[in-house]
Amino acid sequence: MNRKQVWKTYHQSQLSLLPPSYDDLVPDNHPVRIVDTILESIDLSFLEQKYRGGGTSSYHPKVLLKILVYSYLRNLYSSRKIEQSLSENIHFIWLSGGAKPDHNTINNFRSGKLKDSFKEIFNQVVLLLNEQGYLSLKDIYVDGTKLEANANKYTFVWAKSIKNSRTRIEKQLQELWQYVEQVYADEEQLPNTPDFAAIDPEKVSATIQQINQALEKKTVDSKVKQKLNYAQKNWPKNVAKYNEQQKKLGHRQSMSKTDPDATFMRMKEDHMKNGQLKPGYNLQASTNNQFIVHYSLAQTTADTTTLIDHLEGFEKAFEQTPETLTADAGYGSEENYQALEDKDIEAFVKYNYFHKEQKQAKALVDKAPFHPDKLHYNQQTDTYYCPMGQPMNYIGEKQSKTTTGHLQTYHRYQAANCQGCPLRGICHQSKGNRIIERNHKLIAYKRQAKERLLSEQGITHRKRRCWEVEAVFGNIKQNMNYKRCMLRGIDKVETEIGLVAMAHNLNKLFLKSA
Structure with missing residues (x-):
């Protein structure tokens, strides 16, 4: 027996007695409402002062800011695609109140009015999330990742x-x-x-x-x-x-000639997938509870030289210093340890060979018995002793400066007589008596760092760091598909990174409150 097929009503030209409200078409638990609520509560008076009076009317900066943040939350980074969404996407239409700024207006606002101003907006949102208990500014986890610049890799x-x-x-x-x-x-x-x-x-x-x-x-x-x-x-x-x-x-x-602020770096991930040196920026981020609490851009390839400036930016933004800071071995230097100590920050920062030391300790194998770290040191007499038990006396010191201008002091010790020593061939290869150089200040910092890292609190922080910052970078690069900058110039790129960071935070807030 054949049954008659019933179709759902479809009248494209049917008029409604009353036009539907945009608000009725946007679910209560939608991310666009989070963006609207959070950005509606922040102060943008300092941004409004950038506009000159007279002439035709302008789109309110709060409207443009909401549009940009929500666009980044939806992985829309092109101003032309954002312009298109303002006419086609009901969520954009609701958020903008029907306003339809063109791509030039959007791009000029992003690279012009927001430049040098977005950090203040971002900090207001972070403080708001801190007050609501979603994150804490007391314990931060720091790491860096490299982002490819919008520049020609062949013009260097x-x-x-x-x-x-x-x-x-x-x-x-x-x-x-x-x-x-x-x-x-x-x-x-x-x-x-x-x-x-x-x-x-x-x-x-x-x-x-x-x-x-x-x-x-x-x-x-x-x-x-x-x-x-x-x-x-x-x-x-x-x-x-x-x-x-x-x-x-x-x-x-x-x-790069096309973006002079970009420095050539080796990328782990790049859009061409060939692992070559490419112009880029070193993004430094501090996170807590997988929220980005502070970010900064560096033009150096190594993370070591970025920590102090990053911390100073944190202090300037929130007028306080964190109580603890956790970072990997890329930040373990005398200058950084000293800066953290001066700021009274409890540092859980690894140093080079920390993991190697732990593996050797577990295996009960010492592969470098003649390394200076393995030699016995008598602090009272300021004397080292070689593997044969002979004294190595202090013969002076030398100083050297790092690339940041930090002065390091090395004490030098020389063995009394290496002539005829049966261990000489494997102990050292120099022609005369063996000389070692020791930076006692750095050795003391490493000893302190090791005690903290191996403590119960240190192990907790080390485990947490893996799913704190690295998970954030993974979300930005994979889920948000943001691997290459859209703008050029460090000031504009910093604004762009800030929009990415805020979009990440508000999406995280939506997931936690859903």
Whole structure:
């Protein structure tokens, strides 16, 4: 027996007596309501002051901010796609109140008005979440990840290349002057020797001019004339270019021409999947309960030199220091340990070889019995003892500066007599008596760090760090699909990262309150 098929009513042209309310079409437990509620409660008066009066009306910054944050929460980073969603997506229409700013307005707000202002907005939201008990500013977990910049990887500048180019110009100037000396070999009076240093365009130009004047009334080889003409035309402007590039580089070793603020780094994940050096930024994040409480951007490849500036940013934002800080071995340095101690922060920060020490201790195998760390030290007499029991006496100290300018002091100790020692071949390879260098300040910090890390509280913090910061980075890169910056310039990228961080936090808040 065949039954008649019944279809659901479908009248596309049917009019309603009353138009539906957008509010009725948005569920009460939707993330867009979280974005609206949180951002509605923050103060944006400082942002409103950036607008000049007069002229046509402007979209309120709070509307544009809500649109941007919700867009990032929905993995929409293109201003054109955001513009499209404002006409097609009911949640965007509800959030914006029907406002439809175009992509230029959205992009100008993101890279213009929000620049240098978004940190204050982000901090207000973090303090609000702290008051509501979702996170704590007392215990933070710090780590870094590299993000690929929106820059061409083939347009690069290396500090070493600039140095080599300068050296090459100086060498060629000296060679030209040597030719002058050959020309004047039979004459008693030789022109004054010019300055060969390729420091600025004016000096290079003056040196070339002096060489030209010396050869003005002489018979000059055609190749030398050609080289001098080329030098006069190109070398001064090349040196000017090198000076400008060096100014943009600062203390960095590399940069991209399309985004001079980006430094070349090796990425674990990149959009081309080939593991090459690419321009990028080092994102530093502090988290608690998987909420990002503070973020900063660094232009260095190593995490070691970023911690102090990151902490100072935290203090400036919240006018307080955390009680504890947990980080991996990438942050374990004398300078960082000292800074944390000065700020009275209990540090659970690993150092190099911490895990290796634990593995060796468990296996009861010592693979480096002659390492300076294994030698006995008598603190009262300031003497080390070699594996044969012979004293190694203090012979002086040396100091060295790190890339950040931190001064490190190393004490030097030398063995009394290594001649004829049966262990010499495996103890050391130097020709004379063995010399070791010890940084007692760093050794003391490492000893303190080891005690904390192996304590019950330290083990808890170490275990928690794995699912704190790394889980946040995983969410940003995989779930939010944010692996490459959209904007260029460190100020604009910092705003963009802030939007990503806030979107992560509000989505986390939605999941916890759902």
